[in-house]
Amino acid sequence: MKNNLKIFCMSFVALFLTNCTCSGGKNRTDFEIFHDMIKQQNIKAQEGDEKGTFMRLPPENTRAQNREYYPYKGDPEGAEENLKNPFQGQFSPELIGIGKRQYERACIYCHGATGAGEGAVAAKMTVKPPSLLADKAINYSDGRLYHIIHEGQGLMGSYRRQVRSEKERWALVNYVRMLQKRTVRE
Ligand code: HEC
The missing domain is CATH 1.10.760.10 (Cytochrome c-like domain)
Structure with a gap:
């Protein structure tokens, strides 16, 4: 009886620690111990922010490293x-x-x-x-x-x-x- 109580308590603690995010339904298998990564304020890849910006353009004067840039194309x-x-x-x-x-x-x-x-x-x-x-x-x-x-x-x-x-x-x-x-x- 004592053992049973111990197992019951431990599984309760385990459940608490894994902090199951079951809201996604039965197909969702991820468990997050800390919720910060899920609940952060972020913009999904295809969502606009308040300014209506979607996929961001790279900052000016940045260049991909693996591409050759030829400035006289067509010139x-x-x-x-x-x-x-x-x-x-x-x-x-x-x-x-x-x-x-x-x-x-x-x-x-x-x-x-x-x-x-x-x-x-x-x-x-x-x-x-x-x-x-x-x-x-x-x-x-x-x-x-x-x-x-x-x-x-x-x-x-x-x-x-x-x-x-x-x-x-x-x-x-x-x-x-x-x-x-x-x-x-x-
Ligand atoms: C498949 C044949 C072919 C190959 C291979 C070729 N060329 Fe040409 N080249 C031509 C032709 C045809 C022209 C004329 C193009 C035109 O002005 O319509 C030309 C034009 C040129 C011209 C300009 C000449 C002029 O009077 O305007 C230069 C310079 C030249 N080729 C250099 C090269 C170099 C260097 C290579 C090697 C990387 C090369 N070509 C490979 C066919 C070829």
Whole structure:
């Protein structure tokens, strides 16, 4: 009898401690010892606050870490004017080696080994790729060449996913510059 009383008392205490939130009906299985987390004043994801704000916009000037932001999207002239080459005039074997590898991976099929447009795929194209050694491409700024790699131009698609890092793209720009210089010299 004494034992029974003890068990009865203990289960009463246990019930008190777990503080069952049974209001949600029989399908609700969560037990909260402390109610603060349930009873707090909060706004559910799809609820507006008193100002009618729903999903909040991130504060100004914040950026997701895992996204690349390209400020000259749809603005080739802006890139021509303002996008500066951090490796301008650098033709070290290391940098040119990186550029050459990218050119041979992504561009050579159309623009050809010399850049004149004699690539293997170009032979089968109805609209031929223009020569990168022509005045038009020579007169583009480095920023514009980067832009063409990043965004494409007319019939040529974007190659930013093939030439992935900024350094590789600028190295590729410098490699194109080297092809242009080489031809002008010869
Ligand atoms: C599938 C073929 C193809 C590949 C691969 C290709 N291009 Fe092009 N490229 C073209 C064509 C076609 C044009 C002309 C686009 C237009 O203006 O309509 C062009 C235009 C250009 C121009 C502008 C030339 C001008 O006179 O306006 C540059 C610079 C250029 N490509 C560089 C590159 C670089 C660097 C790569 C490698 C990342 C590359 N291209 C890969 C086909 C290609």
